[in-house]
Amino acid sequence: MNSNSKQNKSDFFKLIVADLEFSHCNRQESDRYLADEGLNRDSIINEGMKRVKQMRLKMQSLKTQEEMNSTEYIKNKAIVWVEDLLKNVNFSFPEFAISEKLILHNRNIESFTEEDIKVTLVKYFYLKFTENEDKNVNE
Amino acid sequence: MNEIKTNKEWEDLYECLYIFTDKLLKNRMWYKKLDDSSFIKGKQVHDYVSEGIERYMFNPEKYKPELGSIQDFIKFHIIRNLVRTDVVSSENTETLDIYYNSSEDESDSNYIESLFPYLENYFGDKIDYETVTNHINSEIEGNTILEEIFLGITSDLKRGDIIEQFNMSEAEYDNGMRRLKTVLKNTATKFGLKRQVI
Structure with a gap:
């Protein structure tokens, strides 16, 4: 097909699409079509909006599920991270608390049990991973 | 939007x-x-x-x-x-x-x-688009509004752009499109085009 023929074909299709466009999104033409076909606008819109609402709810539910899955994933990641960290013989919780400025709620660091240390670190890394996740999403 | x-x-x-x-x-x-x-x-x-x-x-x-x-x-x-x-x-x-x-x-x-x-x-692929398009052109020749709408559409302009570009009223555009629709319909009949969407 030469370029002239391609142009003619493209022009023809553009006219067809413009005609389709004109026929259903122009108020007067829409009204005419609905009347000719015996269709009721209110009933179409009511059913349509019902479906749109259902889709929005479904989407919201999926989003919530994704957020929950993401929260659970980050929490598990923080736990594994902390467990590995605590296995490291060179790791010192007091030094870590000072260098990372951990909030210890006025508790004496010496009073921390092994479980307290783990809980504090998991909280710290959970927040850190969540921040990183948010940063990645926003980028 | x-x-x-x-x-x-x-x-x-x-x-x-x-x-x-x-x-x-x-x-x-x-x-x-x-x-x-x-x-x-x-x-x-x-x-x-x-x-x-x-x-x-x-x-x-x-x-x-x-x-x-x-x-x-x-x-x-x-x-x-x-x-x-x-x-x-x-x-x-x-x-x-x-x-x-x-x-x-x-x-x-x-x-x-x-x-x-x-x-x-x-x-289908048996249509001679050149003949069809030439026929449409000959049918709208002399009708300025139709010629402008045709030119606008084939230049990828939307309704609002065509109205503004060629300084026509909305009613002129809508009436022109209705006329163009009839031209397309008659063209489809004349050339036995399969389409029925017009």
Whole structure:
């Protein structure tokens, strides 16, 4: 097909699409079509909006599920991270608390049990991973 | 419009899409119609429209504003869905020979141009588009409004742009489009074109 023929074909299709466009999104033409076909606008819109609402709810539910899955994933990641960290013989919780400025709620660091240390670190890394996740999403 | 926010916007969009799809289905462009209200697999017009909207709603990142409006994006997916799933359905015994090339869907053509391969399938490859287009040109010759609308459409201008560019009123445009529609219809009859959407 030469370029002239391609142009003619493209022009023809553009006219067809413009005609389709004109026929259903122009108020007067829409009204005419609905009347000719015996269709009721209110009933179409009511059913349509019902479906749109259902889709929005479904989407919201999926989003919530994704957020929950993401929260659970980050929490598990923080736990594994902390467990590995605590296995490291060179790791010192007091030094870590000072260098990372951990909030210890006025508790004496010496009073921390092994479980307290783990809980504090998991909280710290959970927040850190969540921040990183948010940063990645926003980028 | 890059995002649909208000209920009114959703209602207008839904109505446009419904009429678009109803017209496609009733004119049996790519599938076998079973009865007045349901089509392949018992689907109704609302089902096709909902599937198109769902495609946009659940995959908003797939919509690229630079390729066209949200409405164009959804229309493209309604047609693609019709062709991909319904035409090849065993229920459809009338148009099983249809061909589509999925790689064309992934191109960066705008959404309207992405419809062209599907239209081409519908019209077939034996049409002499040059003769057809020349005939349309000769039919509108001398009618300034029609000539301007034709020029605007083939230059990818939208309704508002054509009205502004050629300084015509909305009524002049709408009347011109109705006249152009008649020209297209007569052209289709004269050349025995398969399409029935006009």
